[in-house]
Amino acid sequence: MDYPGNLFVVAAPSGAGKSSLVKALLELDSRVQPSVSHTTRAPRGQEKHGREYFFVSPQEFDAMVQADGFVEWAHVHGHRYGTSKKMIEERIAQGADVILEIDFQGALQVRRVFANAVLIFILPPSWEELRSRLERRGEDAPEVIELRLRNAAEEMSQAREFDFVIINELFERALFDLKAIVHAQRLKFPAQRRARADTFKALNIT
Numbered sequence: 001m002d003y004p005g006n007l008f009v010v011a012a013p014s015g016a017g018k019s020s021l022v023k024a025l026l027e028l029d030s031r032v033q034p035s036v037s038h039t040t041r042a043p044r045g046q047e048k049h050g051r052e053y054f055f056v057s058p059q060e061f062d063a064m065v066q067a068d069g070f071v072e073w074a075h076v077h078g079h080r081y082g083t084s085k086k087m088i089e090e091r092i093a094q095g096a097d098v099i100l101e102i103d104f105q106g107a108l109q110v111r112r113v114f115a116n117a118v119l120i121f122i123l124p125p126s127w128e129e130l131r132s133r134l135e136r137r138g139e140d141a142p143e144v145i146e147l148r149l150r151n152a153a154e155e156m157s158q159a160r161e162f163d164f165v166i167i168n169e170l171f172e173r174a175l176f177d178l179k180a181i182v183h184a185q186r187l188k189f190p191a192q193r194r195a196r197a198d199t200f201k202a203l204n205i206t
């Protein structure tokens with residue numbers, strides 16, 4: 001199905017900088033809306049229910065799975081995370097651009113349902129830098145950091161399945177790349193024709 005809005009899916013190993021990049025994009029571009037996932041993990045420091053995630057119990061998560069409420073869901077770092085199907089479909093049907101920040105398993109599942117989804121993978125410049133970002137962030141216990149680093153190798157081996165890869169070395173450069181991908185998607189023929197209907201009509205382009 002061809003929706004008027006675009007769907008962007010961003011995946012990366014934990015600590016590569018995906019949340020920071022998506023947050024900066026959202027501040028710059030009001031046409032992009034975040035999708036808020038459901039998770040069984042506990043909130044961290046400043047996180048709020050309904051803002052970073054919908055924090056739900058394993059039983060509530062099971063009920064959504066049974067009701068076919070997720071476009072995708074996966075086990076990540078010992079917890080379950082899922083994307084509500086209804087929330088995405090409604091918004092891209094209304095012409096909004098929606099961005100998902102999910103793990104690689106989920107990203108590949110989303111593409112099976114929304115064939116036009118744009119898959120973007122964020123890589124850190126090195127293993128040393130990935131570790132030091134996780135440590136500097138100061139949100140996770142040492143054993144959680146070790147688990148995330150062990151999972152990162154598997155996650156990164158999937159990068160070739162994605163449409164675009166951004167190396168997040170210099171933050172501003174990586175943000176520029178992310179903006180360029182979003183912008184290029186909007187310039188594709190059907191989107192451009194919808195956005196500039198008057199011009200297309202004046203030029204007799206159907």
Ligand SMILES: Nc1nc2c(ncn2[C@@H]2O[C@H](COP(=O)(O)OP(=O)(O)O)[C@@H](O)[C@H]2O)c(=O)[nH]1
Nearest residue numbers: 014015037073074076081082083101102103106
């Ligand atoms: N499949 C899937 N993965 C998700 C979803 N929401 C978040 N994730 C992923 O779960 C992982 C853990 O996220 P989080 O606990 O917030 O820690 P982070 O890695 O520091 O962002 C990350 O790889 C997220 O991209 C979702 O709805 N579906």
Ligand SMILES: Nc1ncnc2c1ncn2[C@@H]1O[C@H](COP(=O)(O)OP(=O)(O)O)[C@@H](O)[C@H]1O
Nearest residue numbers: 014015016017018019020133137168169170171
């Ligand atoms: N290009 C960058 N250079 C240095 N530090 C960065 C860069 N991008 C992100 N960070 C920092 O690295 C840490 C992890 O970033 P975060 O966005 O939380 O990663 P993720 O969402 O991929 O787990 C944060 O403390 C963030 O401020």
